[in-house]
Amino acid sequence: MEIKRVTLNNVGPFGTVEIPLAPTEKNPSNVTVFVGNNGTGKTSILEALATSLSWFIARLRTEKGNGSPIPEDVILNVANGAAIEIDICDSLGALAHQNEREISDRFHWTIAKTRKGRKSQYASNLNNCTRLANYYRNALTHDDKTSLPLIAFYPVERSVIDIPLKIRTRHTFLQLDGYDNALSQGVDFRRFFEWFREREDTENESGISEDVLSELRARFGTNSDVWQQLKQLQASAKDRQLTAVRTAIRHFMPQMDNLRVHRKPRLYMAIDKNGETLNVTQLSQGEKSLMALVGDIARRLAMLNPALDNPLTGDGIVLIDEVDLHLHPSWQRSLCDRLIATFPRCQFVLTTHSPLVISDCKNVLVYILTDGKLQELPSQYGQDANTVLLDVMNTSIRNEEIDSRLNDLLDAIQDSNPVKAQQLLAELTSELPANHLELIKAKLLLRKQELRHANH
Template identity: 80%
Template structure:
């Protein structure tokens, strides 16, 4: 399942905005990224998509389920009504007849909202939403383990990581529970912890504990075949859903491995970082937020695709606001590539303030939002961060005052005003580090000009 386009009428800052989403012919990746200043409307686009998709998940659960309405405060200030039109492509469960497929796997629905006491300009049309939901309901009726798409929205507030010491409310973890809070809360780490513990308890009943396996290793080293067979049996007993979560986290954070629940000295979640066992609570905020985000996507994919050999190969739509939040630049740089590698069949719609997110992955579709207008950007792949800051994000690469003084220094050197240049250099030397690259260049240029004029 993937969104092909969305049309926003009087939503947020946008009077009428049509947005095609990747993959497209020119941008074959499954990632669309929105950039823009704070208040440009990036979050409004994601919230509109989440609002529209909530009707699909609601009608997948129950035949006449209702999703989230468009909030009245999301309507353009000067407008009386608003609408969200969404076009979905979903080829799952279609017949082998190509003429039928073209019609059957396209779905389009409209969600409308008018201000209280105003006449409605737009009308909701949700027949195709119901038709798409019924397709999956029919498939579930035939096969209770049929594949379901992930639908998830991770807002900025996802960074809160609450690891409970006690489980006070018992939840169920049936297949459709993979949609619980998926469009309203982001990372539900309490439920993640409860789910992980429950599955790990089942896993431990059938698999040999790791410490026992380590004790047996010296005894079986003389019989490699027996040791290999024991490992194979133990691996086959590993829970497939837990394996998906552990694999996803390791893919994003190679130094992290073996996520697990420990009960001593008290109930907690542990992980190995560079070979050292740590309580997850000891990790940095960036490590915790990335682990929680990736782990939650993997968990939902695993729940929604119980029969899939590799649940990470499941498909669906994931919306992430400020995807670079709390992440080290090296992680920002590889983020899109790792999303594609770890969740190859998911469509991602992201927002970011980081030039590294959009300059280090090929074929991503990048839009910039400015004053309610949308502009598609040419590929930024291979561009340095400074160029992206200047050209895309309209941000100076250094402090504006220092930048102006450096430009004055270079102009003085070029105009052969060497006394003035020396004075400007002395002033900047007091403010900047001695090894500042631009100052080193200026010193060399001044010396070169002095030598040239001394020879005349």
């Protein structure tokens, strides 16, 4: 499943805007990124997509299920009503009606909302949404291992980790439960922990737990035949869904490995970081945020694709608001590439304030939002962060006052005004670090000018 385009009518700050999403002919990756100042509508686009997709999930669960309505306070101030139109491409839908005269893999539906006491301006039309959901329900009826598309929205308020030591309310983890809270809550780490613990209990029943294996390794060493045989037995009993989660986390965070639940002497979730076992709560906020986000995507893919040998190859749509949240710049730089590599058949729609997210991945589709207007940007691949800050995000690369004074210094040097230049240089030298690059350049230029005048 893939979104081809979304059209917003009087939603958030937008009048009418049509937004194609990657992959496109020009941008073959499966990543679309929105940039822009706060309040320009980035989150409104993701929320509109989540609202529209919620109706598919609802009608997949039950034939006449209701998704989320458009909130009235989302309607553009001057308008009486709003509508969200979405175009979906889905191969299962095409296969399901291949005997019809014209095969189509495109499904279009509209969600509309009118202000109270106003005349209707738009009308909802969910026929294609219902039709697509019916194809999946029919497929599930004939084969309960049919793969389902992941649909998930991770808002800014997705942080993060609240690990319950006691599970008071038990949940089911059937295939359709992969959609639970997928569009409303972001990372549900309590549910993640409960799911992980239950799957690991089953895994340990058919194999050997990591704790026991560690004790045997300490007793017999890693070269003994006994330990090697036990290691092989443990590997053969690995749970496929847990393996998918562990693999995804390791792809994103190579220094992290072997996520597991410790049960004695107390219950906690553990992970090995650079070979050292840590309680997950000991990780930094950025590490916890990324681990929880990636783990949740992998968990949902594993639940929705029970027959796939590698659930990470399942398809779907993932919406992430402020994807750079809490992440170190080095992680921001590789984020899109790792999303594509780890979840190759998922379509990602992201927002960001980071120039590194859009300058270090080829073929991503980037839009900039300004005053309710949307503009597609040329590829930023290979651009340095300062160029993206200046040209795309309209942000100075340094403090504006310092930037102005540095320009005054360079102007004084160029105008052959050494007295003023020396005064400005002395003032800036007292405030800025000795290794400030622009100061070093200015000193060299001033020295060259002095030598040139001395020779004359």
